[in-house]
Amino acid sequence: xxxxxxxxxxxxxxxxxxxxxxxxxxxxxxxxxxxxxxxxxxxxxxxxxxxxxxxxxxxxxxxxxxxxxxxxxxxxxxxxxxxxxxxxxxxxxxxxxxxxxxxxxxxxxxxxxxxxxxxxxxxxxxxxxxxxxxxxxxxxxxxxxxxxxxxxxxxxxxxxxxxxxxxxxxxxxxxxxxxxxxxxxxxxxxxxxxxxxxxxxxxxxxxxxxxxxxxxxxxxxxxxxxxxxxxxxxxx
Numbered sequence: 001x002x003x004x005x006x007x008x009x010x011x012x013x014x015x016x017x018x019x020x021x022x023x024x025x026x027x028x029x030x031x032x033x034x035x036x037x038x039x040x041x042x043x044x045x046x047x048x049x050x051x052x053x054x055x056x057x058x059x060x061x062x063x064x065x066x067x068x069x070x071x072x073x074x075x076x077x078x079x080x081x082x083x084x085x086x087x088x089x090x091x092x093x094x095x096x097x098x099x100x101x102x103x104x105x106x107x108x109x110x111x112x113x114x115x116x117x118x119x120x121x122x123x124x125x126x127x128x129x130x131x132x133x134x135x136x137x138x139x140x141x142x143x144x145x146x147x148x149x150x151x152x153x154x155x156x157x158x159x160x161x162x163x164x165x166x167x168x169x170x171x172x173x174x175x176x177x178x179x180x181x182x183x184x185x186x187x188x189x190x191x192x193x194x195x196x197x198x199x200x201x202x203x204x205x206x207x208x209x210x211x212x213x214x215x216x217x218x219x220x221x222x223x224x225x226x227x228x229x230x231x232x233x234x235x236x
Contacts, residue, residue, distance in 0.1 A: 055094070066090055072126070075148065077155035082175050083128040084149045084158060085135070092119035106231060107191065111217055113145075113163040114210050115190030120163060122146040127178050136178040140171075147190075151175070152202040159205065161188060161195055167210065168195060187212075 057063065073086035096119035102109045108117040123143040128135045140146075147161035147168075160180070162169045167187040173180030188195035189208040196207040 073122075073148070075151055075158075077151040077175070078153050079155040081130055081155055082151065083130060084151060085126040085128060086122045086146070086149060087124045087126065088121040089123055090121070092121065096120075109191050110163070112165050113168050113190070114187065115163055115168050115195070116193070120145050120147060122148075125149055125160070127175055138173065138178050138180055140180060150196070150198065152198050153200060154202040157202065159196060159198075161190065163190075170196065170205075170207065 067090060070088060070090060073088065075084040075086070077083070099110050099112060099117065099119070101117045102111050109115070110117045123146070124140055125138040125146070126135045127138060142162065145163040147163065149158050149160040151158045155175070157172065157174055158180075159170060159172045162171060162182075168190050170183040170186045170188055171180045172183060186207070187210040189210045192208065196205045198204075199206055
């Protein structure tokens with residue numbers, strides 16, 4: 001067969017180039033091919049368009065169930081005279097779940113807060129006097145990021161933490177006054193759990209702090225050095 005005979009043998013096909021040996025790249029050019037190609041293209045584009053619709057809400061009945069108030073958490077003073085009630089929302093927000101995660105040594109750490117990746121649901125606190133059951137809300141300027149409150153051994157003071165995009169803050173207050181203030185200049189390291197612990201004298205705290213000389217976050221390599229391994233139930 002001569003060099004140009006392939007054009008007559010397969011008149012309904014278009015070739016990217018004249019064949020060399022037996023290797024051919026063939027494109028069928030019938031109307032059916034273009035129709036099928038159009039359908040395939042629409043099938044690829046349609047899911048992308050659907051994804052642009054954003055999140056959808058369930059019926060109001062389901063929302064009411066999910067947003068129903070829940071019982072507060074409780075912290076009891078050592079002498080049994082006071083309770084700190086932590087008020088919580090039921091579910092984390094999309095912003096909370098979109099925070100960055102570093103998976104290091106079996107832990108999930110939020111590099112922005114220097115704490116564990118565990119979005120806080122606590123929005124505020126109340127103090128209850130056990131003797132008469134009276135409650136007073138602790139005056140706080142924010143309603144997000146609060147950690148568990150801890151009462152001093154002598155039952156007079158308390159502290160709590162608050163996770164922010166700039167780090168984890170330390171707040172302290174007195175039970176009698178139901179007020180709390182931020183301890184300025186303190187950035188807690190809560191990556192290993194509780195960042196602070198009361199000392200026995202109730203006057204001091206032992207805290208894990210972020211090293212002020214710590215540098216910037218190292219750049220993540222483009223190519224991993226090994227496989228990604230996740231452990232569950234003690235099995236690798």
